[in-house]
Amino acid sequence: MDTAVILCAGLAKRMQGYTQYLPKPLIRVAGREILYRTIKLLDSKGISKFVLVVNEHNREPIENFVRRLGISYEIVLNEHPEKENGYSLYLARNHVNGRFVLTMGDHLYSEEFIEEALKGEGLIVDELALYTDRKEATKVLCKEGKIEKIGKDLKNFNGYDTGFFILDESVFETAERLVKEREKVTLSEIVKEAHIKCTPVSGKFWTDVDTPEDIERAKKALVRASVKGTGDGFISRHLNRKVSLWFSERLVDKLTPNRATWLTFFIGVFSALVALLSPALGGLLYQLSSMLDGIDGEIARASMRTTRFGGYLDSVLDRYTDFLFLSSLALWLKPSQEFLPWVLLAIFGSLMVSYSTERFRGAYCEDAYGVVKELRWLPGKRDERIFFIMLFCLFGWIKALFILLALVTNVRVILTLWLVWKHRGSV
Amino acid sequence: MDTAVILCAGLAKRMQGYTQYLPKPLIRVAGREILYRTIKLLDSKGISKFVLVVNEHNREPIENFVRRLGISYEIVLNEHPEKENGYSLYLARNHVNGRFVLTMGDHLYSEEFIEEALKGEGLIVDELALYTDRKEATKVLCKEGKIEKIGKDLKNFNGYDTGFFILDESVFETAERLVKEREKVTLSEIVKEAHIKCTPVSGKFWTDVDTPEDIERAKKALVRASVKGTGDGFISRHLNRKVSLWFSERLVDKLTPNRATWLTFFIGVFSALVALLSPALGGLLYQLSSMLDGIDGEIARASMRTTRFGGYLDSVLDRYTDFLFLSSLALWLKPSQEFLPWVLLAIFGSLMVSYSTERFRGAYCEDAYGVVKELRWLPGKRDERIFFIMLFCLFGWIKALFILLALVTNVRVILTLWLVWKHRGSV
Numbered sequence: 001m002d003t004a005v006i007l008c009a010g011l012a013k014r015m016q017g018y019t020q021y022l023p024k025p026l027i028r029v030a031g032r033e034i035l036y037r038t039i040k041l042l043d044s045k046g047i048s049k050f051v052l053v054v055n056e057h058n059r060e061p062i063e064n065f066v067r068r069l070g071i072s073y074e075i076v077l078n079e080h081p082e083k084e085n086g087y088s089l090y091l092a093r094n095h096v097n098g099r100f101v102l103t104m105g106d107h108l109y110s111e112e113f114i115e116e117a118l119k120g121e122g123l124i125v126d127e128l129a130l131y132t133d134r135k136e137a138t139k140v141l142c143k144e145g146k147i148e149k150i151g152k153d154l155k156n157f158n159g160y161d162t163g164f165f166i167l168d169e170s171v172f173e174t175a176e177r178l179v180k181e182r183e184k185v186t187l188s189e190i191v192k193e194a195h196i197k198c199t200p201v202s203g204k205f206w207t208d209v210d211t212p213e214d215i216e217r218a219k220k221a222l223v224r225a226s227v228k229g230t231g232d233g234f235i236s237r238h239l240n241r242k243v244s245l246w247f248s249e250r251l252v253d254k255l256t257p258n259r260a261t262w263l264t265f266f267i268g269v270f271s272a273l274v275a276l277l278s279p280a281l282g283g284l285l286y287q288l289s290s291m292l293d294g295i296d297g298e299i300a301r302a303s304m305r306t307t308r309f310g311g312y313l314d315s316v317l318d319r320y321t322d323f324l325f326l327s328s329l330a331l332w333l334k335p336s337q338e339f340l341p342w343v344l345l346a347i348f349g350s351l352m353v354s355y356s357t358e359r360f361r362g363a364y365c366e367d368a369y370g371v372v373k374e375l376r377w378l379p380g381k382r383d384e385r386i387f388f389i390m391l392f393c394l395f396g397w398i399k400a401l402f403i404l405l406a407l408v409t410n411v412r413v414i415l416t417l418w419l420v421w422k423h424r425g426s427v
Numbered sequence: 428m429d430t431a432v433i434l435c436a437g438l439a440k441r442m443q444g445y446t447q448y449l450p451k452p453l454i455r456v457a458g459r460e461i462l463y464r465t466i467k468l469l470d471s472k473g474i475s476k477f478v479l480v481v482n483e484h485n486r487e488p489i490e491n492f493v494r495r496l497g498i499s500y501e502i503v504l505n506e507h508p509e510k511e512n513g514y515s516l517y518l519a520r521n522h523v524n525g526r527f528v529l530t531m532g533d534h535l536y537s538e539e540f541i542e543e544a545l546k547g548e549g550l551i552v553d554e555l556a557l558y559t560d561r562k563e564a565t566k567v568l569c570k571e572g573k574i575e576k577i578g579k580d581l582k583n584f585n586g587y588d589t590g591f592f593i594l595d596e597s598v599f600e601t602a603e604r605l606v607k608e609r610e611k612v613t614l615s616e617i618v619k620e621a622h623i624k625c626t627p628v629s630g631k632f633w634t635d636v637d638t639p640e641d642i643e644r645a646k647k648a649l650v651r652a653s654v655k656g657t658g659d660g661f662i663s664r665h666l667n668r669k670v671s672l673w674f675s676e677r678l679v680d681k682l683t684p685n686r687a688t689w690l691t692f693f694i695g696v697f698s699a700l701v702a703l704l705s706p707a708l709g710g711l712l713y714q715l716s717s718m719l720d721g722i723d724g725e726i727a728r729a730s731m732r733t734t735r736f737g738g739y740l741d742s743v744l745d746r747y748t749d750f751l752f753l754s755s756l757a758l759w760l761k762p763s764q765e766f767l768p769w770v771l772l773a774i775f776g777s778l779m780v781s782y783s784t785e786r787f788r789g790a791y792c793e794d795a796y797g798v799v800k801e802l803r804w805l806p807g808k809r810d811e812r813i814f815f816i817m818l819f820c821l822f823g824w825i826k827a828l829f830i831l832l833a834l835v836t837n838v839r840v841i842l843t844l845w846l847v848w849k850h851r852g853s854v
Contacts, residue, residue: 309851312790316783323775337761348750355782356743361789363739424736
């Protein structure tokens, strides 16, 4: 199966304000066009040819857009979009061979959804439809793996139409017959007449985009789905992520990930400068930078803009932020010669927590938190360190802070070494 | 091609002292049995079945040995090893199908050799034979890609017999005819009669092991071939490697890589303790630990014992050594509050040189020095830092040392960031 047919010939009646100049498949949701997401995700799963059915209004912008994606595509013009989307499918009949994917240009899917859906057959049906407007969605009644009924106003149904199909050429026989019989043919009609199979895929993110409200909801869902979180500590899970997600939802369309990285870095550097004068105020700013630290990754993943350089830059800058802040505290403290070893051990240990975790990826090409699961529960991660640094700064316990950091971080490194040694056979 | 025939039925006349109890294929060279190397290297290149032709003296130990390797094997007993190795090959005739590898149980090959050889056909011929006793080696005259003459005392020849062949079943016709005609049949006779093809592979490490001197020479060659060196700085290439190789050649049979790692670490920690009292003496010991730092990797690669944990452990311990030594210097210096930033920046920067390089592998799963080649020429690598630390310690310029380190290391990190950014498209 190497071809996907994407229906983009719809007239988008309910999106007047948004789509006056822009066809619906080209609307950006969380920083990326709907069509970009669908094509790039399918492309990454092995689909190599895209057949786009368009209408005469959106043909030019859509063709200009897909040309720049560097994929193999064919454009099919539907000169009668009023004949509905079943007619659009029918027009694609000479562009596919064997099994193919059929999907909608105004539907958004997550990677997890597409992965699951590609294993299925017929219509992919979602029993839960957690992320879409269920009232407006098309309902489906599946019986014994085949579609029995389909329609918006079904009373008795057991799933929702996700707009994602795995079909084969045989569907075109039914399509042809209906097109010859009727003025208008919807996909639902073809699906019902052809008694195509259905495959349940539940709970994964997908949604159709019919109204401006759908866009807002989808944007938030995409940002929230972007949290990786395997390396998140307690503070991150319960505090920092909440703050960073609040910002990411609002900034995902407006800020590039690398700019978010630099912005957070500058707040961190500023917090270190402030700490020279007031550890308490500096500590608060440092915790602020820690809460914002997730934004770059969230925006990058939600807008499909992750780069390996971005992750690399973020890591190196985080190390400088941590170093500068603790150095400022040390300069503020003016440590005696006897206390200097604690300062050095605290600064070094804080860095080594990251080094020992990230050097694992260097050695094993796998995420340390994925392989050595105990690391997730070991205290001393960056989010936790910064939160406690802030607390100790607020209380003015700078000496105690250095002693605590020196101990916790270096013990964590030793435990990391031991845990990696224990798991050395499992990677 | 999935089968290799390994001839192990030779009588090893010239190895009396060594092989009284141990068959020649089981002699350890640089910490690994000859047979282990051949089998594991071929296995890693896709050979999945091994046919071992043995004699009645070495059958038991060889079978016990290969059983523990976890590979698929068949044992063929040659009850008349005095009939020479051509007869041994003949005995393997019912154990192979189609193309197969033929090689000798007393020959050592490097991975590079085997990679090249597997692409060839017929006898693999080395025009240079850099690593073997050329006087004792079998010479070959190849003409138009086929063997014309072969023998130890050839005057007119253009290569050496590496004992490595890519053959097919047709060779057994010649073997059968000769076995029926003659008392003894050498492989050379079969090769000559069958006019098999020859493929030149020159300059890669291989050797036969006939005498104790061959073992010594092979051991040294294997250790020297084990230097990766892409991350080596100037001092490492011209000084440290020479020292570590001298030790590795002598210790490769006696020391495990992880023990070498710990030993070097303890010398490093000891150098830090000494530096508290005498930076000059500490500096000398620190440079000693730096010169010995290559041993673990050299032994590991030469004895086919590299593990990802070994590389991981070595990296983390190196960071602790560097931290402890510079911290000792700082404690010896008793820096003023004004000078403290230089101390902190020097310690942090030294660590960040490694972090910024190794985090690259974490992000890109590739060696930074392989992708960002400019990094090789950037000063500030560990071997260079330690050498200069020793020099400055000898002269007593500790303050100047911290300032220099603070500048060089942090500038290097910034340049690394910039270079990685420049190369971000090429990985």
